[in-house]
Amino acid sequence: MSDHAAKLGVMPKVVVAERYGGPEVLALHDVPLPKVANGQVVVDVHAAGTNPIDYKLYSGQMGNDPAALPMPVGMEAAGVIAEAPPYAEGYTGPLKVGDEVIVTGIRGAYAERVVADAEQIGHKPATLTAEEASGLLLAGGTAWHLLTRTDVKAGDIVLVHGASGGVGQMAVQLATARGARVIGTASAARHDQLRHYGAEPVEYGPGLADRVRALLAPGEQVTVALDLVGTDEALDSSVELVADRDRIATIAGFGRAPELGIAALSGADGGQEIRDSSRPELIKLAAAGQVRVIVDKVFGLAEAADAHRYLQTGHARGKVVLVP
Known part of the structure; x- marks a missing residue:
């Protein structure tokens, strides 16, 4: 001892x-x-x-x-x-x-x-x-839940609202590890940090959806949106940019999620089981240097x-x- x-x-x-x-x-x-x-x-x-x-x-x-x-x-x-x-x-x-x-x-x-x-x-x-x-593990498990619910995989273009926060940083890294392309919203002061994680940063605020589109090549579309902030801007731009609302999830916009037809995620309704099961996987990824x-x-x-x-x-x- x-x-x-x-x-x-x-x-x-x-x-x-x-x-x-x-x-x-x-x-x-x-x-x-x-x-x-x-x-x-x-x-x-x-x-x-x-x-x-x-x-x-x-x-x-x-x-x-x-x-x-x-x-x-x-x-x-x-x-x-x-x-x-x-x-x-x-x-x-x-x-x-x-x-x-x-x-x-x-x-x-x-x-x-x-x-x-x-x-x-x-x-x-x-x-x-x-x-x-x-x-x-708590932030990582929440991010894992988001990616699991929206079925993020290689080839997806994922928009992460609030990408510089604790859960956001995990979501960016986990999506990148799965082979997805990630666009993350943050203030300009956080953009270098997001680039370090492999995300393409974009500033939130009026005109967000147009700034995201400007990053896409002709014919490309955002396929997944993860909302970690719950603002009207994040929710409205998500449904504007992503065609399949089953691939939009929020951990903050619980009030509007039902009207928009998107997933509102918490530890309830089986969510905690998903988060708990992610723990050994997150530890493996951290040990391999894929999650920081x-x-x-x-x-x-x-x-x-x-x-x-x-x-x-x-x-x-x-x-x-x-x-x-």
Whole structure:
């Protein structure tokens, strides 16, 4: 056991929401480690990835049950196994003490130490740091869901709205890995970043559909559109450019999706199964260098509120990560 692990004992520090509201409700508490059940693994956290779902949960917009307070925050982390039962099996193989791993789909990942079911754990690719790995699977799984639902394949021309965000960067890389051509919307300041991922950047704003058409040769058409921002512009240009509405999907425009006849994707209705099944594949792609995670800023656990304020600006150029 490492010195760090030994010092933690059974009262690791955990970021919790003390009430419902904005980032100001976050605080760092000493929380007893849950009793470890059969098949569970204890992981010393080295980095925790932040995601918009984290602040949506404590904001109250997804329910405000007082019984859920104080609410542990965070759903994915990377670290090292501190305790594991014999024959523990993660989705990438056997788990043992000392293994570098990724933990996904838990509550309370913003912590010094977590307890998770073995099936929520996979081995960290050696190609990624802990900070990078902590941002791989939730965004990657969402992007995988989008590409699976719209059947992205070699030869497709894919328009990604919000391509410079966390899910957008993953969608660009995964579509490119499948052999598709990708056009991504972003502000002009992000265009070099998108080119680095293999996308053709285009600036959003009035005239977007015409700017996309200007990138196409005569006879070419956009075959898939992925909306990650939910704006009217993204939705309207998608249905204008893509003939088959079965190949348009959104993770943000839920209000208008039914009227437009496009897919609105979440973890419900089988979506979570698709996202979960993508985890070993995403790890393989990361290990092979086909998927990268860009970390924009790193904050300490005690700075979780500042990290969320920054995340909510929408200006992050990559993952925002917390470290113990």
